[in-house]
Amino acid sequence: MKPSSVLLACLGGAIAMLPLCAQPRAHSAASQAPPAQSGHAPAQGDSSPGEQVFKQNCSRCHDAPQGFSPRISGTILRHMRVRASLSEPDERQILIFLNP
């Protein structure tokens, strides 16, 4: 068997198996929520529009920072609006999420 066939079989198998064992517990949102150092982290289970936008856009590439000063939240969002091509409403929703 060619090496490429073996590798593709490994990858396909792994990808196919992972969702099967994915039975997440109730824990969810807070683990991906950006815990601002100001203590503005949303409560567990909170599913605000901003959080949804955050999870759909930001989490695609990276985990949330473990904490940052709220004084730079606007700068972060402006950077991410350009880098991730966020729409203006999405940017605003995430900013509200970061600064409830």
Place this chain on the structure above:
Amino acid sequence: MAAAQDVEGHNVPLISGGVGFVTSTNGGDTTYIPVITPLLAAPIGSRILVESRAIILDPFSPKGGGQAGYRSNYFLGLTYLQADILASRHATIVAGEFLTPFATYNERLSPIWIGNFQDAPLNFGVGTMGTASSVGGMLRGSAFSTARLSADYAVYFSASSTNQQFSAARASGGRGSLYFPATRLELGASYGRQLQGAAKNFAGAHVWWEPANTGLRVRSEYARGPHSSGYWVEADYRLSRFSGGDSFAGRFEPVLRMQQTFRSQPDASDGLPAAGTEEVDFGLDCRLPHEVRINSSYSRQFSSAGNRNIWQTGIVYRFLFPTWRGK
């Protein structure tokens, strides 16, 4: 940006980036790589952002051949330096040196504090015009965004520059992506045309998928140039889905990447291996408290030029601060 300005100090300039130390053993040869990648972002007014990222690294490795000591290769380079002008809800004008918007790895996953693997994919050189940076202008933004579908775009033109810190090829191109929030599926296509010397066309496509309510994330890219092509598929699983991000198990993230390149003609300029190559990468990333992450991986590469093992381990600290202290 009105909301951003409602709170005093939201737009303080920031300094971010990563500091890391990586070891890479490739075919038995070990290299140690201390690296710093600082990023500065400074808003000006309500519609302009100036941002820049640099890289400073000093790889060193044993001299070998019975010689004592190490040889090193210090490097300091500007990755990008750009001004972003938020022209409208749907358009941002970017001027300066910017990351070439081809496929996804270059813009999204190349920061050392984001990528799951230390090494870029084998096909990274296709479409990124050699330097992965362009000097000129770019128009990008969100074409539209609804609850069911959003679309974004980026088009650019780059002038030729041989300046050491602003090196780029004369080129143009762009990328478009569709994102389906309900299924968390992203589809995109890229095009690039090198305009200097013998004109070359590059095309690419990417598919990212993040199944809802799982910790699985699947990313893939395909890129094709005049003399070579290649793809990679990467899957990672965030174990934090099971027991929380602060638990022992929840800090780990297994990663698998498969990549393959094909070559039709010799071409040293595209950066792909000289012969068709297949590689599988197994990784295990561990997120520690205080923005520290440990990445480790084993890769097996198959090629007519020889098979090899690649072992890599790295520790990266990500920092993110305001540039000055506030009240």
